[in-house]
Amino acid sequence: MKDNKDKPIFTMTLRSRQKKENEKTIKEKNNENKNNKKVKNIKNKKIGRNKKVKKEESDYESESENYSNGIESDYEYSKENNDDSDSSFETENSRKRKRVKKENININIKKLKKDEELYKFNRNAFSKETPQTVIEIREKLIQGIIPEKKKLLMSYFKTGPGDYAEGDQFFGIPVPGVRSVLKFCKNLDFENLFWLMTSSYHEERMLGAQYMTELSKKLIKEEEKKKRKNNKNTQSYHFILDSINDSLNKYKCHTIPDLIHCLITKKGWKPGERQGWDVLDIEASIKRQEQKFKRLGESRPIFLNNASNNNDNNNKKCKYQYCSNIGITDPIKIQKQILFEYYIECMPWIDNWDLVDLTCRDIIGDFLTELDYEEIKNILYCWLTYNINDQLAGYSRLKIKKDGKNNGIKNTFLNSLEDDTSLTTIWTKRVAIICTFYFINKSDFRYTIYIMEKLLDFNDETIHGPIIPQNLNNNNNNNKKFHDLIEKASGWMLREIGKRDTSCSGKGCKCILKDSNETNNKKNNNSSIFNLYANEKKTLIHFLNKYAWKMPRTMLRYSIEKLPTSSKSTYLNATKPLE
Template identity: 25%
Template sequence: MKRIEDLKKELEKYIEEEKSKFLAKFFQAYPGGYGEGDKFLGIRVPYLRKIAKKYRNLTFEETEKLLNSEYHEHRLTAVFILIHKFKGSPEKVVSIYLCNIEKINNWDLVDSSAPHILGRYLDNKDRKILYEFASSNNLWRQRIAIISTHYFIKQNDFNDAIRIAEILVNHKHDLIHKAVGWTLREIGKRDKNLEIEFLKRHYKAMPRTMLRYAIEKFPENERIKFLHGEF
């Protein structure tokens, strides 16, 4: 595992102690927060991407070990390495991803990985697992489910995104409100009528944050009508 140690030593060059305190607060690693118990070194994402690219030929065993690190930045670096490896070994990458899904345990880890690994893999496959995740009681699996559909959305394939948004539209957590709203906004960039159809069914009852995210790019007069319940 010498290469893992080399990777970690290179990452250590970019540690910022004050940044680690900021990140712990930003990702709610405090007691009662959604990231409770996570540990941060204080390394900016561009440096993680740089090191991941350099070590993209790390073995799968080493990458999986890195993904199980107690440090958030190590896990995010492992995610970036898996994305590099996807084209050559999609089955293996997805297997590691799903076997270690509990380590994809904050919104940046989800958003950096779900479309590029699980979404990409499921492009022409049965997507049952996304519905299982969406219907679970696990916040991160639910976010993985909806964010994975962003890969399909880019292919103008909206069906699963809409159906999973329907499952999550009354969710209680702010991180799901934002994720569903963001997803609807992405659909609307390509098919505004489809987004509006969804909103007409749900906008009066959906969480306010979700609605605001969904209509962010709408003309001012349309936003006002939705926000005032007059559409």
């Protein structure tokens, strides 16, 4: 027991306490070091100040001596620059950079001021005939202008000389800025919409196209509501019908073509000649508006041309009101027909790929479902051929002079290339191709395949123009069959078919076809011929097996995009049909 008392007692401390003690000691040491450094710095500063004061005194004395001796300011200028560099720690390069930055800022400010002066909104610039609602819409559009984007949009949409959008004018407003103005465009009349759709500025035409698409989407929603409620007594949507009836009563017309004829002949309403609204200083834009004005109604289907003759008896009852010449009675379907007819009358001003892609699927595709299969095919084929006067005039000149000598054939062929009829028919062809996207979403592939087969029939002169003579056909690439935009649109639609008919697999692919088609596929697999018009599975693969060897490259690459790599190489290297 005595031994245990002499031994030191065992003590235990936690690690956390040890850490705290060590941290305290470390902090104390650091504080001591900091205090020592501060003291040293203060001493050094005092020493430096004393040195500077001595230097300044010596410099002053030397300067006074130099002045007294008559020495010029070279030494003085160098001395001042050295003193400035010591005080501000700036070199000559940094000074130059600052000067350049200031100059660039001043230049940009001047440019912005000029742009603001150009885009200032003056109500006095407009004529008295312009409606006030249209003036307010432009005032709200101009608030979203970004001057830097004007050149980008002009180059992106090919508005240069010789391009497909030559003469088209832009404000420099992006798409979100245009869509933000749709909130203020509710319940527009067809008169005001005519000013937007026939404007020489691209953004205003886009706004009118988006407004029409929203109206068509609203009609689709109203039709779905009726189906859910089993056609009970519900308030239907009548805004489009009421607005067209008001305008027909105002101008005493029976049809939409007559209404647009009245709007154009009205004083100060002709597109291309509206003061303050259209561009009147640029020659290319003036020519563009004149060409569009000549093409009014040329893309109109035949059954709409005969509308006035068929509705003479009905117009006695309904005084200056819209009546369907097809026999439609449902008000929602009648409103679809109104949008369809109005769109076709304004089709010459839907003159770029973004405007076509916005409107075709909902406005045209939704209405064509009300027609028969053969009527739809006839309308689409007419838009593919687009039998207008200036197109057929080029073909007739060729046919008249083909009977002459060989020299005459070459000259006439070169003259036809200058006209380039494919450029005049881009937009109607693209409308015919992309409006079938509405049917593709409903797993109906017949109309797209009908159009593709007509396009790939290169002997059809109504679509592709006259065939090149054998003397001029030394190179296969001389005869360009398609425009780039038509190849892309056709390949895009084929790719969308592949997403829905189980021929593609990956992101974005949707199989809409039901399992009931599997029995039909088994029957057709046994047979040698596959029916492309039966809306069966893997229609794209069978289409490519049949036509890939003669498809243009951009069209083929767009259609193959979602296929596996092994099948891509087979279709790209195909020289004959694979079935």
